[in-house]
Amino acid sequence: MAAISRHHLMIELMIGFVFLLLEISKATTDNQLEISGRFEKVKPFTNESLLSLIESVDIADEADCARYCLRNSSCEIAAKTTNLCKIYSQNKVFGQLESPVADSIIRKIDRGESTSNHIQYPKDCYELYTNGHKTDGAYMIKPQSTLRTVYCDMTNGGWTYILHRFDGTVEFHDKTWNEYKEPIGNVSGEHWYGLEAIHELTSLFPHQLRVELKGFSSSTVMKHLTFSYFKVDSESNKYKLNLCGASTTSTLNDELSIYNDVSFSSKDQDNDPAFTHHAVTRGSGWWWTGSGKINLLGPYSGDSTNDVDNANCWYGYYGNDYKGLKIEILKIKRNAPPAYPTYVVNGARWRPFWWYTAGTHWDFKMDDVLANSYGECSQDSAYCFGRLPCSLKESGSEILAVDTDSTPNIYRWSFSSSNNVAHAAWLAFHDHTQTASGTLQDGNAWMPTVVQGMCGNSWSSSHGSEYSLGTDSLDDPGCNGPVTTKGLKIYFKDDDNCAGVTCPDWTSCYDGIDEYWCM
Numbered sequence: 001m002a003a004i005s006r007h008h009l010m011i012e013l014m015i016g017f018v019f020l021l022l023e024i025s026k027a028t029t030d031n032q033l034e035i036s037g038r039f040e041k042v043k044p045f046t047n048e049s050l051l052s053l054i055e056s057v058d059i060a061d062e063a064d065c066a067r068y069c070l071r072n073s074s075c076e077i078a079a080k081t082t083n084l085c086k087i088y089s090q091n092k093v094f095g096q097l098e099s100p101v102a103d104s105i106i107r108k109i110d111r112g113e114s115t116s117n118h119i120q121y122p123k124d125c126y127e128l129y130t131n132g133h134k135t136d137g138a139y140m141i142k143p144q145s146t147l148r149t150v151y152c153d154m155t156n157g158g159w160t161y162i163l164h165r166f167d168g169t170v171e172f173h174d175k176t177w178n179e180y181k182e183p184i185g186n187v188s189g190e191h192w193y194g195l196e197a198i199h200e201l202t203s204l205f206p207h208q209l210r211v212e213l214k215g216f217s218s219s220t221v222m223k224h225l226t227f228s229y230f231k232v233d234s235e236s237n238k239y240k241l242n243l244c245g246a247s248t249t250s251t252l253n254d255e256l257s258i259y260n261d262v263s264f265s266s267k268d269q270d271n272d273p274a275f276t277h278h279a280v281t282r283g284s285g286w287w288w289t290g291s292g293k294i295n296l297l298g299p300y301s302g303d304s305t306n307d308v309d310n311a312n313c314w315y316g317y318y319g320n321d322y323k324g325l326k327i328e329i330l331k332i333k334r335n336a337p338p339a340y341p342t343y344v345v346n347g348a349r350w351r352p353f354w355w356y357t358a359g360t361h362w363d364f365k366m367d368d369v370l371a372n373s374y375g376e377c378s379q380d381s382a383y384c385f386g387r388l389p390c391s392l393k394e395s396g397s398e399i400l401a402v403d404t405d406s407t408p409n410i411y412r413w414s415f416s417s418s419n420n421v422a423h424a425a426w427l428a429f430h431d432h433t434q435t436a437s438g439t440l441q442d443g444n445a446w447m448p449t450v451v452q453g454m455c456g457n458s459w460s461s462s463h464g465s466e467y468s469l470g471t472d473s474l475d476d477p478g479c480n481g482p483v484t485t486k487g488l489k490i491y492f493k494d495d496d497n498c499a500g501v502t503c504p505d506w507t508s509c510y511d512g513i514d515e516y517w518c519m
Helices: 002-025 062-071 125-130 177-181 195-202 420-431
Strands: 039-042 053-057 077-080 085-088 093-098 101-108 137-141 148-153 159-165 207-214 223-232 241-246 327-334 343-345 348-356 383-385 398-403 410-414 449-452 488-493 509-511 516-518
Touching: 062 077, 062 085, 062 137, 125 137, 125 148, 125 159, 125 327, 177 195, 195 223, 195 327, 343 398, 410 420
Parallel strands: 077 093
Antiparallel strands: 039 101, 053 085, 077 085, 093 101, 137 148, 148 159, 159 327, 207 223, 207 327, 223 241, 343 348, 348 383, 348 488, 398 410, 398 488, 410 449, 509 516
8 A cells, every 4th residue: 555655646746747847838928038038937836845945045036036046056946935035956947936826937948058157147236226126135146256145225226235233143343354355144134245245346336335323212313424436445455445425415424534545454464554453452343544433343232332442333423422333234336327428638538527608607606616516517507516526536637628619728737736726726626625815825836738729838827807707717818718708618537447448248348437347
């Protein structure tokens, strides 16, 4: 009887498996889903008992579930619930499962060929977001050569979490260099993305950074601070931090900018320029330099501890103290490619950042268009009084002024920290910093190179009326110089950053501001 029962059981299993294959084969045109030309969505199956479960993982996206299956040599089916991916050993099928019945599956079209080289992986959360993924959760991305799992904030437009703390279940302090280099924790809970992964992502695209913090008391609020530029260098450069462009509308005081251009330090690798090894005294890794007033990777202490060396704190969140924080979020998102066309002249490329068109009017209460940014600054705006990108360095930076005369006047200036007039202009255009009146009465001459116009190849020190359009007029009555009845546009020099760049497959090089990225 035992043998007959086993025989009958085997027949039932075989019949069930045949029905599974038959249902899989009933593909219809209206429910096909192409994934890089290698997979198609077909009719669902209903008998999960035929499958042998290998693992359940927390992954929010259907295609990522399929990709996770590809990484496991035993996996032949990937099934997806709301926020759970189950992988099984049975048949080459990839798809989505709403327990206990699958509502769709994805299968490979060409069963005779390896699939892993034919999937075009998303490079970051922003790419997933722009492709229609709007649910917060864990996703798989491949910025460069390594497949990584990340947590994506899709509610706010596709941000990638690089640090998330909220309950103290994961320790981030007292780690070695190699531990901080790699991910710590799980992306669905508390986690650190890892220095190498952060470098890999931020070296591929220019990024912005957003900090979000909240205290323990119910009366505390989520405070935020945003930077327009964020990048982490390679390990060979000690994962040096590049950070600038703190938002003036943030609700959190800026305690991060002091770490710009500083290398990362851990308890076993002291790159702190200060005499003290702060990764030891503070008990955590960071881009330490001198005292500093934060300790985001410090011990999760609660708000009863008021000690920068023993609390995960941010000075100024609660007031003048170092109490521990309940929630910490560091997240990044790629910056969009510049929309403005480049201007090629005098053997260089230029991008506009400051302009007005002839006959344009704006609020005359805005009486200093050098000290403050003003205007929408979209490509078609009639005026824009913007700022030089914060990632530019004073040394080597140049600006170009071009008016809208029928034969335009074109002048080119080079910034120099050793020329106090040039440096004052740099502070205004780059740092929003005004130089006090009278400071430069005996300053150095800062003469332009005349590319075209303005009395031939010379210039005059005689200028027109002051503040007629909120700034000194460039009108020179001694020759055919710019006048306020003409438009004026100022550009910054931008090298061809894509020159000689070879991007990975399926990507193209896009030139950015002092950067390039492959997408």
